[in-house]
Amino acid sequence: MGKTLFEKIWDKHVITQRDDGDVLLYIDRHLTHDLHFRSFGKLKEKGLKIRCPEQLYGTPDHSVPTTAKVLSDIPEGEMRETVEVLAQAADEHGFHHFPMTDERHGIVHVVGPEQGITLPGLTLVCGDSHTSTHGALGCLAFGIGSTEVQHVLATQTLWQRKPKSMRINVTGTLGTGVSGKDVILAVIRKISAAGGTGYAIEYAGSAIDNMSMEGRMTICNMTIEAGARSGLVAPDDKTIDYCKGRPFAPEGVKWDQAVAYWKTLCSDADAVFDKEVTLDAESIAPMVTWGNSPQYALGVHELVPDPELEPDPITRAEMVAALDYMDLKPGMRLSDISVDTVFIGACTNSRIEDMRAAAAVAKGRHAKARTLVVPGSGLVKKQAEAEGLDKIFIEAGMEWREPGCSMCIAMNGDMLAPGERAASTSNRNFRGRQGPGSRTHLVSPAMAAAAAVCGHFADVRDFVV
Amino acid sequence: MEAFKTFASVAVPIDIPNCDTDQIIPARFLRRAADDPDYHSFLFADLRFEKDGSDTEFVLNQGPYRAGKIFVADINWGCGSSRENAVTALTANGIRSVIAPSFGDIHYSNCIKNGVLPVPLSVEDCATLRAQIRESPGAEIAIDLETQSLTGPDQTTYVFEINAFDKHRLLNGLDDVELTLEFDTQIDSFELIYKTENDWAY
Numbered sequence: 061m062g063k064t065l066f067e068k069i070w071d072k073h074v075i076t077q078r079d080d081g082d083v084l085l086y087i088d089r090h091l092t093h094d095l096h097f098r099s100f101g102k103l104k105e106k107g108l109k110i111r112c113p114e115q116l117y118g119t120p121d122h123s124v125p126t127t128a129k130v131l132s133d134i135p136e137g138e139m140r141e142t143v144e145v146l147a148q149a150a151d152e153h154g155f156h157h158f159p160m161t162d163e164r165h166g167i168v169h170v171v172g173p174e175q176g177i178t179l180p181g182l183t184l185v186c187g188d189s190h191t192s193t194h195g196a197l198g199c200l201a202f203g204i205g206s207t208e209v210q211h212v213l214a215t216q217t218l219w220q221r222k223p224k225s226m227r228i229n230v231t232g233t234l235g236t237g238v239s240g241k242d243v244i245l246a247v248i249r250k251i252s253a254a255g256g257t258g259y260a261i262e263y264a265g266s267a268i269d270n271m272s273m274e275g276r277m278t279i280c281n282m283t284i285e286a287g288a289r290s291g292l293v294a295p296d297d298k299t300i301d302y303c304k305g306r307p308f309a310p311e312g313v314k315w316d317q318a319v320a321y322w323k324t325l326c327s328d329a330d331a332v333f334d335k336e337v338t339l340d341a342e343s344i345a346p347m348v349t350w351g352n353s354p355q356y357a358l359g360v361h362e363l364v365p366d367p368e369l370e371p372d373p374i375t376r377a378e379m380v381a382a383l384d385y386m387d388l389k390p391g392m393r394l395s396d397i398s399v400d401t402v403f404i405g406a407c408t409n410s411r412i413e414d415m416r417a418a419a420a421v422a423k424g425r426h427a428k429a430r431t432l433v434v435p436g437s438g439l440v441k442k443q444a445e446a447e448g449l450d451k452i453f454i455e456a457g458m459e460w461r462e463p464g465c466s467m468c469i470a471m472n473g474d475m476l477a478p479g480e481r482a483a484s485t486s487n488r489n490f491r492g493r494q495g496p497g498s499r500t501h502l503v504s505p506a507m508a509a510a511a512a513v514c515g516h517f518a519d520v521r522d523f524v525v
Numbered sequence: 526m527e528a529f530k531t532f533a534s535v536a537v538p539i540d541i542p543n544c545d546t547d548q549i550i551p552a553r554f555l556r557r558a559a560d561d562p563d564y565h566s567f568l569f570a571d572l573r574f575e576k577d578g579s580d581t582e583f584v585l586n587q588g589p590y591r592a593g594k595i596f597v598a599d600i601n602w603g604c605g606s607s608r609e610n611a612v613t614a615l616t617a618n619g620i621r622s623v624i625a626p627s628f629g630d631i632h633y634s635n636c637i638k639n640g641v642l643p644v645p646l647s648v649e650d651c652a653t654l655r656a657q658i659r660e661s662p663g664a665e666i667a668i669d670l671e672t673q674s675l676t677g678p679d680q681t682t683y684v685f686e687i688n689a690f691d692k693h694r695l696l697n698g699l700d701d702v703e704l705t706l707e708f709d710t711q712i713d714s715f716e717l718i719y720k721t722e723n724d725w726a727y
């Protein structure tokens with residue numbers, strides 16, 4: 061029987077296997093960010109050292125205000141401390157670090173692929189659940205907790221149990237105005253927020269083949285919202301082109317070796333998956349979530365559902381609670397829901413293609429709601445400015461900010477007031493995620509821009525020229 | 526970490542399906558040190574406290590449930606982020622076990638690494654247990670990890686699954702790093718061969 065893509069990468073990294081099935085897995089790349097600032101002190105307390113500092117890459121993202129350019133712009137206290145401690149640790153231990161003054165800094169999941177740190181065939185971990193993002197490059201990547209972070213720091217390995225395998229096939233062609241974000245929201249709606257638990261997912265099918273690297277990253281990013289720790293897309297010519305020439309990517313003979321190896325990285329024709337799911341791309345509309353789990357997503361022309369029609373009592377109760385929290389009524393049209401704030405950013409949707417998609421809708425129009433546009437890295441910001449996208453946003457009355465996680469997690473000062481409603485390109489619509497009492501609707505960048513210029517949700521396909 | 530062998534306590538029904546880690550501990554507390562004396566108050570902070578700091582009606586604030594150290598939760602408990610702070614918030618309140626039909630993958634391993642036992646039972650069994658402890662606040666659940674069994678308030682016994690390695694870690698309170706360092710020479714030789722064969726990556 062053939063192997064899946066996941067198994068090919070996994071098997072290559074197994075150091076040893078226990079009788080009970082757990083394996084000790086070798087980790088090629090470890091990414092870290094400001095929220096792990098305590099790891100270094102803890103490691104020292106235990107008398108341990110970083111085993112492979114050259115395989116560790118850090119950048120501050122969660123705690124950096126999107127108005128700050130230098131350290132002293134960050135308010136004193138724990139916010140500044142996290143960023144400072146990370147920088148000091150990088151100095152002391154000699155790992156790669158992109159400080160906030162470096163144009164390469166940004167959200168760790170944007171920086172990894174952008175710098176060529178993320179490459180096909182590698183294992184990559186980070187103390188952050190959205191590490192699944194990096195799977196878009198055919199890299200086995202997953203989020204870990206802080207005890208595991210210390211384990212990787214000290215040993216460059218992890219004890220892992222092999223997950224089951226699931227392939228999600230998105231067949232056919234996506235319609236105009238429908239993006240990776242809409243695909244993954246449709247997937248999670250179909251399989252549920254726990255549907256991927258215990259699985260490693262591989263995305264395949266013509267809609268994935270034809271999708272940009274950015275779109276694939278959006279899909280893999282939200283794989284954890286379906287419960288799966290990792291999502292993979294087999295590397296193809298697009299992946300190879302994307303990696304070529306990136307600062308940490310191999311060069312010369314090593315590049316040729318890498319490419320030859322990457323071309324073997326696909327699931328064999330006779331590989332068997334524990335589960336296969338198929339979605340028809342044509343049936344996917346631009347999506348908007350209405351509840352407090354990403355599985356509660358609707359096509360833009362659907363109506364807010366009625367819990368009375370839900371047969372499962374647990375789901376029904378959850379729906380009732382969500383409608384109450386979100387202040388929505390069954391049967392409402394999404395276009396009747398007005399938004400107070402629009403957030404375009406987060407590791408889901410802050411890459412250059414996302415900025416372009418939002419700008420295409422914003423161009424020549426004016427925002428009716430407060431809109432924050434936060435590029436995912438200093439390099440995305442620079443590229444967007446070179447293309448004049450910043451001017452489009454500013455002329456539309458939107459705010460063009462410095463890179464970081466920003467209003468995705470509301471740890472840097474950017475947040476919603478209690479009861480405020482946002483159209484957001486982030487990945488979590490959990491209660492209080494964007495500030496206590498905040499109400500979040502997840503959408504694509506184009507849909508977010510459409511909501512901004514209309515002041516309520518709208519079908520972006522009416523804007524696409 | 527603290528070993529887990531047997532444990533009995535008042536059990537608390539957490540009737541929230543897909544209870545995400547952002548609810549278990551809101552992000553604004555993530556920069557706090559694990560030994561912060563206020564850590565216990567971060568658990569479910571937005572559900573437990575009004576803006577002025579007074580108690581809400583949330584189940585953890587009600588009578589005998591205040592003493593509860595075992596949670597009986599709903600599907601997909603601990604979904605969402607990798608924040609281990611969610612487990613720290615549990616241990617800061619002495620919570621030693623969460624019984625649920627399913628768990629967020631990363632949260633599950635974070636629990637194991639901190640001496641908190643995740644107990645998977647069926648949707649129906651969890652619903653039964655929640656109903657029982659809702660009807661008799663203060664009712665206890667007893668767990669025995671060695672036999673992988675749990676006794677409900679009505680003395681019904683349930684058997685649960687746990688991976689052998691996880692069980693071994695919990696029973697003995699083992700720290701993974703120490704365990705792995707025993708494989709140091711094996712890691713060294715793997716690394717040498719692996720990096721030679723894949724020098725494009727290094």
Ligand code: SF4
Pocket residue numbers: 121122167168169188190406407408464465466468469486487
């Ligand atoms: S952008 Fe949001 S989801 Fe992504 S790493 Fe930052 S906080 Fe986490």
